[in-house]
Amino acid sequence: MNKxxxxxxxxxxxxxxxxxWLYNDIMTKNGFVVNCISSRKEIRxxxxxxxxxxxxxxxxxxxxxxxxxxxxxxxxxxxSGTMDMGILINNAKNYGVFYPLQTIxxxxxxxxxxxxxxxxxxxEKTFSLLSNLANKLSxxxxxxxxxxxxxxxxxxxxxxxxxxxxFGIAKQELGKKDIPFEILFPLIDQTIAKIKTNNxxxxxxxxxxxxxxxxxxxxxxxxxEDEREIxxxxxxxxxxxxxxx
Amino acid sequence: MNKxxxxxxxxxxxxxxxxxWLYNDIMTKNGFVVNCISSRKEIRxxxxxxxxxxxxxxxxxxxxxxxxxxxxxxxxxxxSGTMDMGILINNAKNYGVFYPLQTIxxxxxxxxxxxxxxxxxxxEKTFSLLSNLANKLSxxxxxxxxxxxxxxxxxxxxxxxxxxxxFGIAKQELGKKDIPFEILFPLIDQTIAKIKTNNxxxxxxxxxxxxxxxxxxxxxxxxxEDEREIxxxxxxxxxxxxxxx
Numbered sequence: 155m156n157k158x159x160x161x162x163x164x165x166x167x168x169x170x171x172x173x174x175w176l177y178n179d180i181m182t183k184n185g186f187v188v189n190c191i192s193s194r195k196e197i198r199x200x201x202x203x204x205x206x207x208x209x210x211x212x213x214x215x216x217x218x219x220x221x222x223x224x225x226x227x228x229x230x231x232x233x234s235g236t237m238d239m240g241i242l243i244n245n246a247k248n249y250g251v252f253y254p255l256q257t258i259x260x261x262x263x264x265x266x267x268x269x270x271x272x273x274x275x276x277x278e279k280t281f282s283l284l285s286n287l288a289n290k291l292s293x294x295x296x297x298x299x300x301x302x303x304x305x306x307x308x309x310x311x312x313x314x315x316x317x318x319x320x321f322g323i324a325k326q327e328l329g330k331k332d333i334p335f336e337i338l339f340p341l342i343d344q345t346i347a348k349i350k351t352n353n354x355x356x357x358x359x360x361x362x363x364x365x366x367x368x369x370x371x372x373x374x375x376x377x378x379e380d381e382r383e384i385x386x387x388x389x390x391x392x393x394x395x396x397x398x399x
Numbered sequence: 400m401n402k403x404x405x406x407x408x409x410x411x412x413x414x415x416x417x418x419x420w421l422y423n424d425i426m427t428k429n430g431f432v433v434n435c436i437s438s439r440k441e442i443r444x445x446x447x448x449x450x451x452x453x454x455x456x457x458x459x460x461x462x463x464x465x466x467x468x469x470x471x472x473x474x475x476x477x478x479s480g481t482m483d484m485g486i487l488i489n490n491a492k493n494y495g496v497f498y499p500l501q502t503i504x505x506x507x508x509x510x511x512x513x514x515x516x517x518x519x520x521x522x523e524k525t526f527s528l529l530s531n532l533a534n535k536l537s538x539x540x541x542x543x544x545x546x547x548x549x550x551x552x553x554x555x556x557x558x559x560x561x562x563x564x565x566f567g568i569a570k571q572e573l574g575k576k577d578i579p580f581e582i583l584f585p586l587i588d589q590t591i592a593k594i595k596t597n598n599x600x601x602x603x604x605x606x607x608x609x610x611x612x613x614x615x616x617x618x619x620x621x622x623x624e625d626e627r628e629i630x631x632x633x634x635x636x637x638x639x640x641x642x643x644x
Contacts, residue, residue: 360560
């Protein structure tokens with residue numbers, strides 16, 4: 155690698171979603187020179203003559219966006235949880251991944267210094283430059299391979315996307331009887347405290363854990379069809395897991 | 400009701416599970432006179448001559464445990480999330496429910512003052528005595544009908560039991576690639592912060608929310624059969640809910 159720069163200072167971010175917005179926000183706040191480009195049509199040569207280009211577009215658009223790049227010194231990274239680092243091999247000599255492990259909505263503030271950044275680079279120098287940058291932004295920087303990153307993304311779907319839907323159902327069911335969702339907050343907080351210090355499977359509680367069939371049958375009778383299907387499947391899986399332990 | 404006492408002072412707890420243990424612990428700490436009886440066989444008359452008897456046994460055992468009771472002045476309560484208050488009607492003049500909305504394991508400390516206590520009484524005086532006692536133990540006392548309590552119990556299954564299982568899967572999947580579960584804690588904390596101030600359905604993120612079929616298909620290929628079934632069903636339900644919003 156040409157040692158043209160010792161640390162990343164100028165950055166171009168391509169994308170208009172939550173990740174592009176988040177990186178632009180935190181990098182600008184930290185004094186980096188950032189160009190944020192919301193569509194490929196806006197790409198001009200000057201935006202490519204930076205130390206780092208961050209591709210923060212949907213998985214399926216990455217290859218098309220980078221298709222015309224032939225970068226010599228500029229590092230090229232994507233921010234996807236699911237795509238191999240290798241998809242950038244034809245577009246830059248130095249490339250990698252800069253994946254933020256967080257659920258990001260523009261409307262909801264996050265403490266960036268607490269977001270785990272999963273970093274990968276195709277060579278030592280690239281990795282080192284990316285991890286130096288990452289360490290300036292977050293206290294939690296991890297060296298994560300493409301294969302590990304895919305596993306993390308799946309785990310994040312279970313720990314965030316799916317649990318979020320279940321919390322939605324809990325709120326919805328309480329609403330039917332005019333009970334405020336707040337009544338569950340101490341339970342939810344305790345659930346989280348428990349899983350942080352224990353194997354969740356080993357501290358499972360509830361009717362499925364006890365295989366308490368009469369209670370589960372009564373619950374199912376009170377649920378709508380979609381919620382009943384979820385209730386049935388998750389109860390079955392808890393019973394099964396409990397037998398395996 | 401005979402106004403033999405103005406506040407509850409002496410208490411008998413029948414049961415040997417987590418709830419019996421928890422109530423015995425907190426009430427003893429608060430200076431109440433507590434008899435804790437772990438089986439029906441130990442019940443002697445003196446244990447019944449108290450202000451309050453708390454039945455903290457499994458749902459199916461409640462009616463059998465109280466079957467010989469004919470209480471005149473002593474208040475009789477159960478602690479179940481799913482049983483009607485009315486199941487005690489033949490066993491006491493004054494009866495009710497004292498349901499703690501929390502996931503309780505002897506091994507894991509909880510701040511009792513933060514546990515929501517859901518209280519019901521068959522008459523005003525009984526309710527008032529129970530809620531006075533509850534207010535000495537917890538900052539969060541709710542007047543909750545039997546019908547509302549059942550809905551709360553269902554919501555708690557979704558918000559605690561089912562989410563706990565999903566966190567277990569997340570940890571398990573990470574373990575396959577030697578990734579510490581801790582990497583997900585900021586994500587989990589943010590998930591909880593978000594649902595406390597938003598309708599969870601409205602802040603849903605992830606591949607199912609985006610109906611990102613290629614990502615979901617890749618995820619399913621990497622999962623075992625049980626996890627794949629859960630992935631499939633919850634993704635379908637998120638897609639459906641998103642269309643309804």
